[in-house]
Amino acid sequence: MSKSSSAPxxxxxxxxHAIDAKHRVTIPSRWRGEDGEEFFAxxxxxxxxxxxLPPPEFDRVKSDxxxxxxxxxxxxxxxxxxxxxxxxxxxxxxxxxxxxxxEYCRRLGLDGEVVLIGSHSRVEIWxxxxxxxxxxxxxxxxxxVAGEVGL
Numbered sequence: 001m002s003k004s005s006s007a008p009x010x011x012x013x014x015x016x017h018a019i020d021a022k023h024r025v026t027i028p029s030r031w032r033g034e035d036g037e038e039f040f041a042x043x044x045x046x047x048x049x050x051x052x053l054p055p056p057e058f059d060r061v062k063s064d065x066x067x068x069x070x071x072x073x074x075x076x077x078x079x080x081x082x083x084x085x086x087x088x089x090x091x092x093x094x095x096x097x098x099x100x101x102x103e104y105c106r107r108l109g110l111d112g113e114v115v116l117i118g119s120h121s122r123v124e125i126w127x128x129x130x131x132x133x134x135x136x137x138x139x140x141x142x143x144x145v146a147g148e149v150g151l
Contacts, residue, residue: 011118018113023105024097025114031123035094040087043104048130050104052123
């Protein structure tokens with residue numbers, strides 16, 4: 001899902017795709033790299049969506065936790081252990097699809113049409129109804145922050 005270049009790809013946009021019976025979803029072509037490219041699928045801690053993290057972003061999470069002095073060392077270890085336990089390696093196939101872990105599809109309600117959201121350094125895969133609710137809930141915050149930064 002990331003093009004080979006000196007700068008990392010920025011994932012942006014909203015795409016609707018269907019998950020097939022085998023739990024595969026097509027990744028937008030502009031987010032794809034080479035066939036067989038690997039990513040980490042991790043459910044969001046709140047249970048709202050599935051995060052698809054390229055390896056550098058996956059590593060950054062661990063580094064950020066380890067470097068955060070406000071997190072107790074024992075809590076750092078517990079978080080990292082859980083984060084790595086939840087992570088599943090996924091790869092892009094020749095048709096540009098990623099096979100999503102069946103358990104996560106079931107838990108997060110990912111079936112039929114889903115929404116793929118570019119979120120800068122990662123991709124989020126949302127149940128379409130849950131995404132509509134989150135968008136409605138976040139609209140006011142988006143407008144307020146956009147005004148504060150002069151958009």
